[in-house]
Amino acid sequence: MKQKIIYSEVQCTKHISAVEDALYVLGGKWKLRIIIALISGHNRFNELQRIIKGISARVLSNELKQLELNGLVERVVQADQVPVVIEYIATDYAATLKEVVGALADWGQKHKKKITANR
Amino acid sequence: MKQKIIYSEVQCTKHISAVEDALYVLGGKWKLRIIIALISGHNRFNELQRIIKGISARVLSNELKQLELNGLVERVVQADQVPVVIEYIATDYAATLKEVVGALADWGQKHKKKITANR
DNA sequence: GTTAGTAGTAAACTAAAGGTTAGTAGTAAC
DNA sequence: GTTACTACTAACCTTTAGTTTACTACTAAC
Numbered sequence: 001m002k003q004k005i006i007y008s009e010v011q012c013t014k015h016i017s018a019v020e021d022a023l024y025v026l027g028g029k030w031k032l033r034i035i036i037a038l039i040s041g042h043n044r045f046n047e048l049q050r051i052i053k054g055i056s057a058r059v060l061s062n063e064l065k066q067l068e069l070n071g072l073v074e075r076v077v078q079a080d081q082v083p084v085v086i087e088y089i090a091t092d093y094a095a096t097l098k099e100v101v102g103a104l105a106d107w108g109q110k111h112k113k114k115i116t117a118n119r
Numbered sequence: 120m121k122q123k124i125i126y127s128e129v130q131c132t133k134h135i136s137a138v139e140d141a142l143y144v145l146g147g148k149w150k151l152r153i154i155i156a157l158i159s160g161h162n163r164f165n166e167l168q169r170i171i172k173g174i175s176a177r178v179l180s181n182e183l184k185q186l187e188l189n190g191l192v193e194r195v196v197q198a199d200q201v202p203v204v205i206e207y208i209a210t211d212y213a214a215t216l217k218e219v220v221g222a223l224a225d226w227g228q229k230h231k232k233k234i235t236a237n238r
Numbered sequence: 239g240t241t242a243g244t245a246g247t248a249a250a251c252t253a254a255a256g257g258t259t260a261g262t263a264g265t266a267a268c
Numbered sequence: 269g270t271t272a273c274t275a276c277t278a279a280c281c282t283t284t285a286g287t288t289t290a291c292t293a294c295t296a297a298c
Contacts, residue, residue: 012159012170015224016152022227023151028285032142033135040131045245051131056287061246071233083244083295093233096226103222105134107215108141114190114212147255164275175257180276202265202274 022100025070030055030063035072036101038090045086064088072097141219144189149174149182154191155220157209164205183207191216 026032033052042051049060067073072094078085145151152171161170168179186192191213197204 009161009170012156012161013172015159015220016155016171018224018227018231019151019155019220020227021231022223023148025230027148029142029146030286032138036135036138037131040134042128042131046243051128052135053132057246058248058288059286062286086245096229100219100222100226101134101138103219104141104145105137107219108137108139110215111144112137112140149256165273173257176276177258177278178256181256205275 026097026100028063030059031067032101032104034060034063034067035090035094035097038073038088039094043087043089045088048088145216145219147182149178150186151220151223153179153182153186154209154213154216157192157207158213162206162208164207167207
């Protein structure tokens with residue numbers, strides 16, 4: 001007898017669609033990278049562009065807007081300073097991504113070790 | 120005083136590149152969905168195409184090849200059966216993704232609740 | 239007065255990802 | 269003998285994502 005079916009079709013579909021919902025918000029090349037940088041305390045536009053290698057101003061700008069729409073980032077204008085300084089802050093809600101980011105980073109590290117060991 | 124800098128620049132970059140390594144293997148619209156379906160016990164080509172809504176045969180075929188190259192999937196030919204049946208099996212290595220998938224699914228679920236609650 | 243930094247935007251382009259349609263070759267049911 | 273299922277593949281097309289270059293408007297240093 002095979003003991004293949006761990007989840008029913010319905011459960012599997014549910015599981016897939018939950019991941020789908022997460023990827024809708026976090027998917028793409030840059031969003032998670034931006035969130036990590038923000039959580040790490042890099043908050044200003046040019047600072048982000050410097051630390052996130054390869055991202056263009058246009059893409060960074062667009063991604064920040066989307067993250068703001070999803071409640072993960074807050075755009076704070078420091079009007080008292082000259083020139084006006086703008087900070088992007090990871091919200092408390094973004095902190096709920098810690099486990100996701102942690103799991104991905106752990107796995108990525110392990111995977112890299114595995115790959116480099118095999119050569 | 121601000122207590123902004125939680126990670127140094129170097130640590131942040133390391134963290135980002137680990138996630139980058141993970142996304143290189145898992146990124147794109149379909150790979151995680153396929154892995155979930157495989158782990159859930161759906162192993163045959165048309166079965167996968169049925170359960171993963173919207174994927175085309177071409178894309179499924181390509182993605183499975185890439186997952187095989189990365190050691191996450193094994194292609195097993197059941198030569199004794201007529202017609203020859205082909206099974207795609209999630210490897211033990213793919214099981215190391217459980218935490219990643221779990222974290223993403225949890226977050227996706229919570230996020231959906233949050234979104235639907237706000238309307 | 240030129241260079242550099244602040245935070246971006248606009249337009250035009252390219253590359254990558256994914257979708258559509260059709261077709262193969264074999265089996266088996268109706 | 270037509271339909272349908274198996275597991276795909278080829279060719280072509282579209283969409284989306286991302287890049288490049290240039291530009292704004294303001295400040296400050298050299």
